[in-house]
Amino acid sequence: MAIHTRRSEDGRTLIISIEGRFDFSSHQSFRDAYEHGDQEVSDYVIDMSDTTYLDSSALGMLLLLRDYAGGDAGRVRIENCNNDVRRILSISNFEQLFSIK
Amino acid sequence: MDDADTDAQPLRILIADDSESDRLILKTMVRRQGHDVMTAADGVEAVESFRSFKPQIVLLDVMMPGMDGMEAARHIKALAGEELVPIIFLTSLSDADALARCLEAGGDDFLSKPYNRVIIEAKINAFNRMRLMHGTLSRQRDLIRDRNEQLVKEQTIARRVFDNIAHTGCLDAPNIRYHASPLSVFNGDVLFACPRPSGGMNILIGDFTGHGLPAAIGAMPVAEIFYGMTSKGFLIGDILREINQKLWRILPTDMFCCAAFLELDFHLGNLTFWNGGLPGGFLMRHNHGPLRMPSRHLPLGVVSGDRFSAEVDTAKIEEGDTVLFVTDGVPEATNAMGEMFGEARLADVLETRAEDETPLEAVLAAIRTFTGSEEIRDDLTLVSVDVVASNVLEELPLRVTQSALSGPSRWTCEYEVSGETLSHFNPLPLLLHICMEVPGLRRRSGEIYTILSELYTNALEHGVLELPSSWKSSPEGFGRYYAERERRLRSADREDAVRFRLEHETGDKGGVLKVYCSDSGSGFDYTDGGLSSLRQDGYAGRGLALLHQLCESLTHQGRGNEVEVVYRWTIDSREPPSLA
Numbered sequence: 001m002a003i004h005t006r007r008s009e010d011g012r013t014l015i016i017s018i019e020g021r022f023d024f025s026s027h028q029s030f031r032d033a034y035e036h037g038d039q040e041v042s043d044y045v046i047d048m049s050d051t052t053y054l055d056s057s058a059l060g061m062l063l064l065l066r067d068y069a070g071g072d073a074g075r076v077r078i079e080n081c082n083n084d085v086r087r088i089l090s091i092s093n094f095e096q097l098f099s100i101k
Numbered sequence: 102m103d104d105a106d107t108d109a110q111p112l113r114i115l116i117a118d119d120s121e122s123d124r125l126i127l128k129t130m131v132r133r134q135g136h137d138v139m140t141a142a143d144g145v146e147a148v149e150s151f152r153s154f155k156p157q158i159v160l161l162d163v164m165m166p167g168m169d170g171m172e173a174a175r176h177i178k179a180l181a182g183e184e185l186v187p188i189i190f191l192t193s194l195s196d197a198d199a200l201a202r203c204l205e206a207g208g209d210d211f212l213s214k215p216y217n218r219v220i221i222e223a224k225i226n227a228f229n230r231m232r233l234m235h236g237t238l239s240r241q242r243d244l245i246r247d248r249n250e251q252l253v254k255e256q257t258i259a260r261r262v263f264d265n266i267a268h269t270g271c272l273d274a275p276n277i278r279y280h281a282s283p284l285s286v287f288n289g290d291v292l293f294a295c296p297r298p299s300g301g302m303n304i305l306i307g308d309f310t311g312h313g314l315p316a317a318i319g320a321m322p323v324a325e326i327f328y329g330m331t332s333k334g335f336l337i338g339d340i341l342r343e344i345n346q347k348l349w350r351i352l353p354t355d356m357f358c359c360a361a362f363l364e365l366d367f368h369l370g371n372l373t374f375w376n377g378g379l380p381g382g383f384l385m386r387h388n389h390g391p392l393r394m395p396s397r398h399l400p401l402g403v404v405s406g407d408r409f410s411a412e413v414d415t416a417k418i419e420e421g422d423t424v425l426f427v428t429d430g431v432p433e434a435t436n437a438m439g440e441m442f443g444e445a446r447l448a449d450v451l452e453t454r455a456e457d458e459t460p461l462e463a464v465l466a467a468i469r470t471f472t473g474s475e476e477i478r479d480d481l482t483l484v485s486v487d488v489v490a491s492n493v494l495e496e497l498p499l500r501v502t503q504s505a506l507s508g509p510s511r512w513t514c515e516y517e518v519s520g521e522t523l524s525h526f527n528p529l530p531l532l533l534h535i536c537m538e539v540p541g542l543r544r545r546s547g548e549i550y551t552i553l554s555e556l557y558t559n560a561l562e563h564g565v566l567e568l569p570s571s572w573k574s575s576p577e578g579f580g581r582y583y584a585e586r587e588r589r590l591r592s593a594d595r596e597d598a599v600r601f602r603l604e605h606e607t608g609d610k611g612g613v614l615k616v617y618c619s620d621s622g623s624g625f626d627y628t629d630g631g632l633s634s635l636r637q638d639g640y641a642g643r644g645l646a647l648l649h650q651l652c653e654s655l656t657h658q659g660r661g662n663e664v665e666v667v668y669r670w671t672i673d674s675r676e677p678p679s680l681a
Contacts, residue, residue, distance in 0.1 A: 056310040056429070060355025063403065067354050084441075091396045091429075092359065092378040097403070 003029045011040050017047040022054040022061075022085075030061050034068060044069050049080040059092055066097060077101065112136045112229060115156035117147035117173065118191060119165040123214065127160065127191070130218050134225065144168025148176045156186065158228055160212065163192045163203060171206035178207035185235035187228035256287065256314070263317055266324045270294045271302060274494060276487040278461040280477065289316035290428050290482040291358075293324055295331040298533065298550035300368045300491050303331045303340070306484050307360035307401070308379065308428040319358060319402070322347045333530045334550045337364040337373050338411040341401070345409045348402030357402040361394070361426050365418065367491040369643075372418045375411065377401055380444055382426040383451055384416055385460060389576060391451070392416055394426075417579045422488040425451070425460050430481025434468050442471050461485040510539060510607030519598035519621075523561065524590035529553050532601060539605060541612060545670055548651055549614070553601075555644040556618040556664060560599045562586060564622030564662050597621050611671035617663070624661030 002019040003026060016033045018026070034044065044065060048054075062078070069076050078100045081089060089100055114136045118124040121142075128138050139154045141147040143165045151159065159177055163170040174188050190203045193214040200211060210224060272279060272294045281292050289309035296302050305327050309316040323344050330340045341362055348358060359378030366372075376382060378400035384392040398410050418424075427447070434442040447464065454463035461483055468477060514535055518528050529550065536542050536549050562568045566589040572578035602617040648655050652666040 056308070056359065057355070060310045060357070063357075064355050091380060093396060093399045096399055 003033050005033045007041075008043075013043040013045055014038075014041045015045045015047055017050065019050040020052055022048075022051050022058040024055070024057040027057070027061060031064070034065055043075045044077070046076070046078045047080055048078060048082070048085055051082070051085055054085050054088055056092075059088070059094065062094070062098065112158055112225070113139070113154060113156045114225070115139050115141065115147065115150055115154060115159045117141040117144070117150075117160070117165065117170070118162040119143055120162070123162070123191070127216060127221075130216060130221055131160075131225070134222055136225070144170065144173035144176075147173045148180070151177050151180060157232060158225060159186060159188045161188055161190055161208070163190050163194060163199075171203060171208075174203075174207045183239060185232050187232060189224060189228065259314060259317055260287075263321060263324075266321055266328075270328060271296050271494075274302070276489045276493065277304075277484065278459060278487075279482070279484040280461065280465060281482045281484075287314070287317060288312050288480045290430070290480060291320045291323060291360075292482055292484055293327050294484075294486075295328050296494065297331060297364070297366070298334045298546045299366070299554050300494070300547065300551065301364070301366040302486070302494070303327070303337070304363040304365070304424075304426075304484060304486060305360060306379065306426045306428065306482060307358045308430075308482070309358045310356050315356065319348060319352055319356060322351065323358065323401075330530070332546075334533045334554070335530045336527050337362055337375060337413055339527060339530075341375055341411040342406060342409060345401045345404075345411075346406045349405055349409075352402050357400045359396075359400040359429070361396075363424060363426070363486065364413075365424070365486060365488065367418075367420075367489060367494070368647075370418050370488075372416045372424065372488075373413050374416070375413045380427055380429055380432050380447070382424065383448070383460070384418070385423045385425065385451065386419070387421040388419065391448075394424075415580070415583045417573075417576045418488045420488055420490055423460055423485055424488070425464070425483070425485040427464070427484075428480075428482045430478060431464065431468065431483060434472050434478065434481065436471050437473055442468060446471070459485065510605070510612070512603075512605055514603045515601065516603075517598055517600045520595045521593055523565065523593045523597060523599070528599075528601070529557060532603065535603065536605070536614065539607065539612065541607070541670065542605075542614070549668070552616060552648060552651055552666060552668060555648050556601075556616060556666070557599060559644055559664070560618050560620035560622070560662075564620030564624065565593070565597045565599060566590065567622060611669065614668040614670070615665065616668065617665045619659065619663040622662050624659060624663075627657035627661045 004017045004019070006015050007013065008015065014034060016030070018030070046062070046065075062076075066074055066076050068074075076098050078089065078098050081100065086100075089095065094100065114131055116124060116127050116131065116138060117140070118127065119142055124140050124142070128140055131138050139150050139156065141150045145168045147159070147161065148168070150156070161170045161174060165173075170190055174190075177186065177188060187209045188207060189210045189212050190208045191212050191214065192200070192203070194200060203211065209228065212221060212224065270293050271277070272292065274294065277294055279292055281290060289312055291305070291307045291309070293305045294302055305323070307323065309319050326344050326347060327340060330343060361376040361379045361382055362374065364373040372384065374382070374394050375398060376394055376396040377398035378396050381396065382394035384394060386392065394414070397414075398412075432442055432444045432447060446467070450463050450467040451460055454460065458466075464483060465477060469475060472478075516528060516532065518526060532553050533546065533550050537546055542549060563570065566586060568582060568586060568589070572582040598621045600619045604615040606613050645655070648666055651668065653669045654667045656665050657663065658665065
């Protein structure tokens with residue numbers, strides 16, 4: 001499991017890519033990825049192109065990010081999910097809380 | 102260890118050598134380094150000195166008369182027990198086998214004769230460091246062991262408290278089968294079942310994020326709310342809203358509970374369900390195809406009350422049908438190749454199972470075969486509920502909260518629900534609560550609830566909303582009935598109302614409860630001819646029949662929109678004498 005971050009060109013979007021299993025073991029590194037205190041960032045993108053699986057504690061971490069990004073007003077997108085990941089997100093009905101592509 | 106060692110302190114060192122000159126040379130060297138020294142001339146003396154002097158390091162000649170060094174080393178290591186007392190053999194031997202035997206006997210190193218002062222000092226210091234580190238590790242290990250024992254003790258207590266709250270339900274009812282780990286509360290899965298006062302039962306199966314005590318802490322209020330509100334006659338939506346609100350308030354953001362809630366009414370043949378985050382459940386109907394119950398909602402505790410949706414689905418159930426729900430441990434059960442069991446396989450197993458195999462057995466067997474393991478992993482929970490005749494479960498104990506206070510015996514109460522309140526408020530728990538204040542009536546909460554709910558349902562659905570109950574005879578019509586009920590409730594206006602008047606009087610051996618219920622609807626022809634024709638096409642047939650059975654009398658008045666029932670009860674010999 002590895003987490004990488006990069007910024008969009010205008011610096012306003014933080015893109016967090018998660019490689020491999022997204023579960024409790026990535027708790028600290030996932031938080032470190034977005035808790036940078038940078039006022040510039042207004043949008044968050046979770047890139048799941050290389051995420052193989054996520055468990056319920058990962059869903060909890062996504063909720064933490066959502067709160068950090070401003071709760072209902074926050075802008076968090078989840079992108080490029082594979083079928084397994086997509087299934088877990090949709091069973092939990094997280095499309096009601098995040099924009100999922 | 103009693104002495105707090107540091108690197109710099111002088112050590113107690115035992116030297117055992119049968120050669121007096123060698124002994125003297127070594128003793129002088131070690132003393133010069135600042136250590137306390139005791140000497141021994143053979144193995145027996147060395148062991149004796151070890152007992153009295155309690156040395157921290159032992160320098161031991163291999164060859165001595167009587168008991169040799171190796172024998173002495175074994176004794177010393179045995180006496181030292183868990184404490185590390187390094188033994189360094191003193192030897193002029195050089196053959197590898199002999200040296201290896203020294204280490205096998207418990208020695209830690211060699212010192213070759215003739216002695217070199219620098220090497221002796223370096224070895225003593227090195228072994229002292231090892232000794233100190235061993236001491237630190239032992240202390241830490243003991244600490245961890247103690248803490249762990251305490252944690253286990255606390256968990257046992259927490260478990261006992263949890264069991265008192267959670268396992269007073271009806272999971273042992275003859276129509277329920279389940280698999281749940283004996284320690285399930287500590288891996289986050291919960292399973293509750295409780296009889297409803299009007300008959301049938303409520304089931305909640307859930308899966309908390311996280312493990313251990315945090316999950317158990319979340320589970321306790323859920324159990325308390327589930328059992329408390331179910332026993333008092335609250336409906337599924339109210340209970341779900343209450344649980345969600347509680348969890349949302351007490352749990353940290355990243356914790357929540359994926360859950361499914363089932364309300365089974367065997368008398369009316371209704372299943373009402375809500376699924377927030379669990380894999381889709383199955384309703385296996387013997388007369389129709391299977392029905393899936395997919396997750397349509399966010400899990401409990403994720404969003405605040407104003408965003409929470411307690412919208413439920415309904416289905417018609419008949420004797421012989423079975424409902425099955427699982428937590429995500431089932432689709433996520435993994436085989437040796439890392440492949441997951443999946444929901445498609447689950448559906449397949451249920452469809453192709455043998456006639457004589459219960460759905461639960463079939464799924465458990467399939468998981469065992471798939472994972473190739475006899476043991477089912479702890480973090481998966483399954484429950485199946487068979488739909489049975491409503492009288493099969495009459496013996497189930499109700500769990501109405503018992504108050505230590507005794508209530509009033511003679512009272513009247515009037516209550517009206519009107520307008521839009523009709524659409525979102527259920528007055529039955531409140532009315533039941535008032536009746537349950539009469540000590541002798543508590544045992545009859547099931548009957549009282551049934552009377553109140555039949556009267557209310559008739560008044561609301563057939564009186565106010567003018568819904569024809571004949572729709573409910575087919576599965577399609579059943580769905581239409583409940584959809585239409587929702588729609589009409591939403592457009593209820595100010596004049597729409599249901600009124601209750603309850604009167605109770607206690608006598609010597611029991612009492613009489615009169616319930617009068619009227620509604621703002623247009624009523625129906627309750628004269629003999631009219632009523633029997635209505636009964637033939639099923640209008641309010643079952644509900645009225647039930648009321649006739651339970652009550653001493655039932656009379657319609659007005660234009661058919663007013664009903665009065667008289668319920669007479671006597672003190673049961675099973676019941677302890679009332680103190681009231």
